[in-house]
Amino acid sequence: MGATLQAIIFLTSSNRNGIINNAAIEPEIMDVIDFLNKSGCEIILLGDRSLSIGGYPGESVAHVVPTDRIHIATIMAYSIISNTSSVIEWKSPIDVSCLTNTFSELGISTTSEADKISVSVDSASRENKFDVVADVYPGFPTDAIPLVVAATIKSGRQVRFYDKVFRGRNIYKSSSNSVRK
CATH class of the missing domain: 3.65.10.10 (Enolpyruvate transferase domain)
Known part of the structure; x- marks a missing residue:
């Protein structure tokens, strides 16, 4: 999970595009993706545990973090x-x-x-x-x-x-x- 989160944070904060293969898809990861997508990123689960990452988080959003x-x-x-x-x-x-x-x-x-x-x-x-x-x-x-x-x-x-x-x-x-x- 940590490696997936770090890769997502790196790509989005540096406004780079990329693909993460063999990504963690736990609910907590999907919640971070939901938050980032609401704020302007474009992160898509491609299936087979791969994520397409793009965009930069630039919009203010309200987001409720789920229970772990x-x-x-x-x-x-x-x-x-x-x-x-x-x-x-x-x-x-x-x-x-x-x-x-x-x-x-x-x-x-x-x-x-x-x-x-x-x-x-x-x-x-x-x-x-x-x-x-x-x-x-x-x-x-x-x-x-x-x-x-x-x-x-x-x-x-x-x-x-x-x-x-x-x-x-x-x-x-x-x-x-x-x-x-």
Whole structure:
């Protein structure tokens, strides 16, 4: 994500045109693109994770920044840890399915509406064994793996963590010294 943002910022702030291949397309990136397009840039998702960048941001705009997926994952993890329900509201639409699928295996039930998600904990629905796989969007965010680790640390369940984005980034040792990724 950082490399994509830096390339977008460089091209637009220097009023250059360019193509970014293998770009990150997370909702947070698409929101920055929406903001820049409102302000006079012309950034187009070409498909296949490529972006065509052009223009210079020169117009004043009002823009509401959406809630971050990691922020939502933090609240979901806290709900599990504290065994409490939560309601998360936002002002801009955001896709949280990449979170709700994984957190449901931890015993989180969610009800989504256009501008909020209700989170409740159902300990009986927790899976005893499951894998958490971080992948590029629309997969589970790699930055949310530590939150799932915190939510499962006292559960006694067997959870395996795989990070397809940054291999070896999240390595944890259990009390029996076996490595979990």
